[in-house]
Amino acid sequence: DQQVKQNSPSLSVQEGRISILNCDYTNSMFDYFLWYKKYPAEGPTFLISISSIKDKNEDGRFTVFLNKSAKHLSLHIVPSQPGDSAVYFCAAQAFSGSRLTFGEGTQLTVNP
Amino acid sequence: DADVTQTPRNRITKTGKRIMLECSQTKGHDRMYWYRQDPGLGLRLIYYSFDVKDINKGEISDGYSVSRQAQAKFSLSLESAIPNQTALYFCATSDLGLAGAVPLNEQFFGPGTRLTVL
Numbered sequence: 001d002q003q004v005k006q007n008s009p010s011l012s013v014q015e016g017r018i019s020i021l022n023c024d025y026t027n028s029m030f031d032y033f034l035w036y037k038k039y040p041a042e043g044p045t046f047l048i049s050i051s052s053i054k055d056k057n058e059d060g061r062f063t064v065f066l067n068k069s070a071k072h073l074s075l076h077i078v079p080s081q082p083g084d085s086a087v088y089f090c091a092a093q094a095f096s097g098s099r100l101t102f103g104e105g106t107q108l109t110v111n112p
Numbered sequence: 113d114a115d116v117t118q119t120p121r122n123r124i125t126k127t128g129k130r131i132m133l134e135c136s137q138t139k140g141h142d143r144m145y146w147y148r149q150d151p152g153l154g155l156r157l158i159y160y161s162f163d164v165k166d167i168n169k170g171e172i173s174d175g176y177s178v179s180r181q182a183q184a185k186f187s188l189s190l191e192s193a194i195p196n197q198t199a200l201y202f203c204a205t206s207d208l209g210l211a212g213a214v215p216l217n218e219q220f221f222g223p224g225t226r227l228t229v230l
Contacts, residue, residue, distance in 0.1 A: 006154075041224075042223055043222050043223050043224055044202070044221045045221070046219070049218070089154060091155075099157055099160060099170070100157075101157075102155040103154050
């Protein structure tokens with residue numbers, strides 16, 4: 001039972017445009033959500049997070065939106081850069097300090 | 113210097129062999145985790161430990177065991193490796209996130225071990 005789903009295995013965008021990565025979850029107990037980025041031959045690195053008490057969190061070019069009623073979150077990257085090309089994982093946890101549940105990942109390719 | 117290190121980085125072994133993957137961290141975190149990554153399945157939790165005397169099974173612990181030798185060390189063993197354990201394995205660490213702190217319970221990952229079981 002996949003509690004966190006990223007339905008798009010891959011996404012390709014042009015440099016300078018917006019990248020939108022989507023994530024859906026089924027467990028209503030999830031309270032915190034994180035995005036990780038992974039380059040080849042490296043471990044995942046934390047990118048941005050959001051608590052369920054918020055609907056938006058912004059950090060530079062990265063913004064995460066949370067729609068609790070739809071159990072959906074999205075990561076927006078504006079403007080996209082070739083260096084953003086990586087696999088992006090969505091993750092969720094039921095409370096701070098609990099284990100993370102990851103989605104399948106989305107491979108983002110930003111073309112120059 | 114890397115905060116979370118994994119050895120070996122690559123390993124090819126045969127079915128039935130015992131394999132141990134090592135993880136060390138210098139972050140001073142109490143919590144450590146082992147994940148495996150498979151194409152199309154994302155990261156799945158194998159085992160985790162919240163301190164030296166604590167070991168917990170994750171989603172897919174069958175066929176694996178772990179040992180938390182010290183706060184800084186967490187090893188994963190495959191007692192009798194099988195081909196479907198071929199995967200990328202990651203160790204991670206975390207500290208307890210304070211409520212309201214950002215990021216919340218961020219986990220720090222090692223570079224991974226690519227294991228192939230023939």
